[in-house]
Amino acid sequence: MTYADRWLLPDGVEDLLPQQAQSIEQLRRRLLNLYGGWGYEMVIPPLLEYTDSLLIGLGRDLDLMTFKVTDQLSGRTMGIRADITPQIARIDAHSLKRSGPSRFCYAGHVLHAKPKSALATRLPIQAGVELYGEAGLDADIEVVSLLLESLQAVGLDTLHIDLGHVGIFRALAEAAGLNSEQEETLFDLLQGKAVTEIAAWIDANIQDAAMAAMLQTLPSLAGGQDILAVAREKLAEAPDEVLAAIDELEAVAEVVAARYSNAKLYFDLSELRGYHYHTGIVFAAFAPGYGEAVANGGRYDHIGEVFGNARAATGFAVDLTALVRLGIGEQASGKAIFAPATEEAGQWQAIIALRSQGEKVICGLGEQAAADVAEQCDRQLVLDGGEYRVQPLNS
Numbered sequence: 001m002t003y004a005d006r007w008l009l010p011d012g013v014e015d016l017l018p019q020q021a022q023s024i025e026q027l028r029r030r031l032l033n034l035y036g037g038w039g040y041e042m043v044i045p046p047l048l049e050y051t052d053s054l055l056i057g058l059g060r061d062l063d064l065m066t067f068k069v070t071d072q073l074s075g076r077t078m079g080i081r082a083d084i085t086p087q088i089a090r091i092d093a094h095s096l097k098r099s100g101p102s103r104f105c106y107a108g109h110v111l112h113a114k115p116k117s118a119l120a121t122r123l124p125i126q127a128g129v130e131l132y133g134e135a136g137l138d139a140d141i142e143v144v145s146l147l148l149e150s151l152q153a154v155g156l157d158t159l160h161i162d163l164g165h166v167g168i169f170r171a172l173a174e175a176a177g178l179n180s181e182q183e184e185t186l187f188d189l190l191q192g193k194a195v196t197e198i199a200a201w202i203d204a205n206i207q208d209a210a211m212a213a214m215l216q217t218l219p220s221l222a223g224g225q226d227i228l229a230v231a232r233e234k235l236a237e238a239p240d241e242v243l244a245a246i247d248e249l250e251a252v253a254e255v256v257a258a259r260y261s262n263a264k265l266y267f268d269l270s271e272l273r274g275y276h277y278h279t280g281i282v283f284a285a286f287a288p289g290y291g292e293a294v295a296n297g298g299r300y301d302h303i304g305e306v307f308g309n310a311r312a313a314t315g316f317a318v319d320l321t322a323l324v325r326l327g328i329g330e331q332a333s334g335k336a337i338f339a340p341a342t343e344e345a346g347q348w349q350a351i352i353a354l355r356s357q358g359e360k361v362i363c364g365l366g367e368q369a370a371a372d373v374a375e376q377c378d379r380q381l382v383l384d385g386g387e388y389r390v391q392p393l394n395s
Contacts, residue, residue: 012115012122016321023329024125024320027154028107031127031318034153035105038146040129043104045087051079053090056306061276062086065112080111085315086303088130093307101133107320117292121321128297128317135312137248140281140299141255143314147295148260150318151285154328159263160286164271165249166278166298169218171241176211186215190270195219210237221269225253231269248281277303283316287326294322335378336360337390338370350381350388 009015016024032042048054048069055063065082081087088104096102107127115122129146131139144161151159169190173183182205189198199216206212214235221231228250235242246269253265273282273296282298297316323329339351341364351361361381362373370380370393379390 010122012112012120014121014123020324023324027320027323027329028125028127030153031150031320032105032107034149035127035129035146038103038129038142038149040103040105043088043091043106044108045081045084045091045106047109048078048080049087051077053307054079054081054086056086065114067111067113082110082112084108084110084126084128084317085130085300088315089132089303089313090307092130092132092311092313093309097309098133101131101139103129103131105129120292124319124321126317127320128315130313130315132311132313135301137251139312139314140248140252143297143316144252144256144281144283145259147283147285147297147316147318148256148263150295151287154318154323156287156328157262158288159260160266160288161263161283162266162268162271162286162293163249163253163281163283164268164273165245165281166272167245167280168235168238168242168269169272171239171245172211172215172218175239176206176208176215178205187272190218191272193219193270214238218270221267222271223267225250225257225265225267227267227269228253245280252281273298280314285318287323287328290322290326292322294319294326334360336362336373336376337379337381338362338364338373338377338393339381340364340370341366341368344383347381347383347388354381354390 036042050071051066051068055066062083066079067082068077068079070076071078084106088106091104092098092102105128107125109123109125112120112122112124129143131143144163148159148161169187173186178186186198186201189201198219202212202216206215214237217234221227221234228246231246232243235246249267253267256263257265271282273284277300278298279301280299283296284293285295287294295316295318297314299312299314301312302310303313337354337359339347339361351363354361362377364373370377374393378393380393381388382391384391
């Protein structure tokens with residue numbers, strides 16, 4: 001191995017240098033403080049745990065995204081988390097065992113075996129919330145509202161959020177009598193928005209004309225809030241679960257639109273993010289200039305079953321790494337003050353006083369001169385007339 005090879009990092013893995021690290025930390029603190037103000041309690045799940053608990057409840061998608069290692073103590077397989085949601089489900093069901101609604105928030109790294117897109121990092125840092133124990137729309141409204149508050153808190157002026165409902169496709173697929181393989185094939189086509197291929201597949205596999213027409217119209221049911229009225233008309237012959245899902249989207253949209261006039265709500269009834277584990281409303285937030293969602297969430301009511309305590313649940317995760325890539329987050333606050341090395345006791349007292357006022361003070365080491373730290377410092381601490389004063393570095 002050459003010297004050059006030693007510092008190379010794996011594809012999709014990167015260092016966060018001081019400016020990026022500071023921005024992410026500031027965003028993390030701001031969001032956790034916001035969530036705490038809404039009554040969400042912070043938890044810190046472990047970075048890895050046995051795959052027996054880490055991978056159950058979220059389907060094969062999570063399994064493919066998870067790095068697996070062997071525990072040298074027990075010989076069992078462990079996974080490095082690719083999603084924090086199943087860990088919160090375990091905490092809610094096993095560690096706390098509450099009966100009423102529980103609100104949790106978290107922030108930390110996840111690791112993806114493969115990047116979600118060509119330019120995505122495999123080590124995103126996420127902050128998010130989970131609300132357990134409430135099956136009603138009040139919980140969905142609260143979580144969507146808190147996501148919009150999160151976007152405002154990090155400095156996004158225009159709030160873009162896409163909403164869908166996995167129950168629509170699931171009910172149509174069941175009513176059409178699709179087997180699991182057919183459902184998976186149509187699901188993949190819908191996610192690719194492959195309109196021509198969707199039409200050809202439906203013509204070849206769906207005999208009922210009314211059902212075929214409803215499935216074929218799904219990709220076109222995307223737009224502003226008025227698209228929900230169109231959907232209600234186009235899917236009038238659909239099972240009751242489909243119309244109930246449209247009603248849920250409309251109810252959530254009315255409240256959220258009234259609360260956040262600057263939010264741009266977009267509806268896509270063929271959007272099936274997290275289809276294999278979501279059970280109701282799903283949503284994603286987007287920022288101008290970034291092709292991928294900066295936050296994802298939705299309802300997943302069955303995840304707790306595998307831990308012996310099936311509880312209604314909804315939540316979201318914000319990708320802090322993506323936000324920083326967009327230039328979102330505070331820049332470093334001012335440069336530091338340089339204090340040259342000295343044995344004079346009065347300087348130390350002056351340094352303590354400055355730091356207590358929120359100033360950054362870098363103490364010189366040995367013969368270090370102000371010029372050596374010019375990149376970090378723009379002022380210096382000097383003894384002037386028997387008192388320590390702060391002066392511009394070049395004065």
